[in-house]
Amino acid sequence: MDIFTITISAMPAHTTAALRSMLLLLEPALGARWQVVDKPPADVVLLPAETLARLKGVAGGPDELPLYLALGNDGERPSNAYAMLKRPITPPRLVEVLHLAEGLIEKLRAPQDDLLTVPLIESLEAEGKAQLAPATFDTRVRTTLRAATWRLLQDPIAATLIDNERRSIFSHLPGAGYHTRLTLAEFANVFRENPPAVLVELSGAERDTLRQARDFKPLRELEWTFWICSRSPWLRPELSPEKRYRLRRWPDFGRLPHYQADIRMASALMAQAMTLQQLRSRAGVPPETVMNFLNATYAVGALIEVDDVTVDARSAPKAAPPAPTGLRGLIANLRRRFGLADPKPVAKPALRQAQDAA
Incomplete structure (x- = not known):
């Protein structure tokens, strides 16, 4: 497995420490392929955009190593940077730019006379199969299952993920869902192992063949498996650790991979709304779980x-009906004092109701 290195330069100490911690937490999503080094040489150098702009003409570009990753607020990406991170840094964006760097680094490491232009997405037709020669597969188009699945979830296309032995892990067809020959346990286990994989776009003929499969599953179930089995250490952008959440329905654990902790957390959120920290304390599990x-x-x-x-409105006690006043109130007080029940209202005859309505 290829290892890539990154160094952080010209940053305040607290920023450097925060970035190092984030990179350490992102190891599962990055396939444990990245190492942080204290100083160059490194494959990627992360530094402020304004510093990199001053090095224009000195520092290289995306066609040579090291690659420069710019960190800034707003503004254009420096021409000598292969990508730009905008503050505040989010884990999905950091994973995205590092996955982009992997492909660039592997191409730059390969000898130019042996370099094959094989993009991540290829066809399974005869020409595409010829390009997926063993050496090429292992060194230039390989990524990890989780990384390829994350790419597919961001832009769902008609594609197949294949493993080291050219076997299909799963296939996706927009509008139909995803299809796999693996059992539920096997599918969950392969996500936990996170093996090397290639995301292969399907041709028109391959899509027609895939449509004949009858056991398509919704893409949302694939995303469930991705999160539960990948242990990614961040919240998706639609959620917040400060807000409270509850379950509107019980997850279908009969067809979804899960742990015992997931059942405990589901029970807790069915009973009441909680924040991330409250749920963590109730279930007794790590925050990433x-x-x-x-x-x-x-x-x-x-x-x-x-x-x-909403919670206050639901939990507020209902207002008591107004107490009777006047003669009716006096009679009601006397009846309660002597232990007599309140008289039941007598239904009006249908004719009397019709007369009142008229």
Whole structure:
């Protein structure tokens, strides 16, 4: 497995420490292929955009190593940077730019006379199969299952993910869902192992063949498996750790991979709305486990946000009916004092009701 290196330069100490911690937490999503080094040489150098702009003409560009990753607020990406990170840095964006760097680095590392232009997405037809020679597969188009699935979830296209032995892990067809020959347990286990994989776009003929499969599953169930089995250490952007959430319905654990902790968290959120920290304390699990459960339940449409106004309105006691006044109130007080029941209202005859209505 290829290892890539990154160094952080010209940054304040607290920013450097925060970035190092984020990169460490993102190891599962990055396939444990990245190492942080204290100083160059490194494959990627992360530094402020304004610093990189001053090095224009000195520091290289996306066609040579090292690659420069710019960190800034707003503004254009420096011409000598292969990508730009905007503050505040989000884990999905950091994963995205590092996956982009992997492909560039692998091409730049390869000898130019042996370099084959093989993009990540290829066809399974005869020409595409010829391009997926063993050496090419292992060194230039390989990524990880989780990384390829994440790419597919961002832009669902007609594609197949194949493993090291050219076997299909699963296929996706827009409008139909995803199809896999693996059992539920096998499918979950392969996501936990996160093997090398290639995302292969399907041709028109291959799409027609795939449509003949009868056991398509919704894409949201694939996303559930991705979150539950990948243990990604971040919340999806639609969720917030400060807000409270509850389950609108019980997840279908009969067809979705899960752990015992997921059942405990589902029970807790069916009973009441909680924040991430409250759910973590109730279930007794690490924070990333709670994050992935919230991400997964949101993906299948089972999670809803509960605001304080709604909770207060539901929990407020109902107002008591107004007490009778006048002669009726006096009679009612006397009846209660002597232990007599309140008289039941007598229904009006149908004719009397019709007369009143007229």
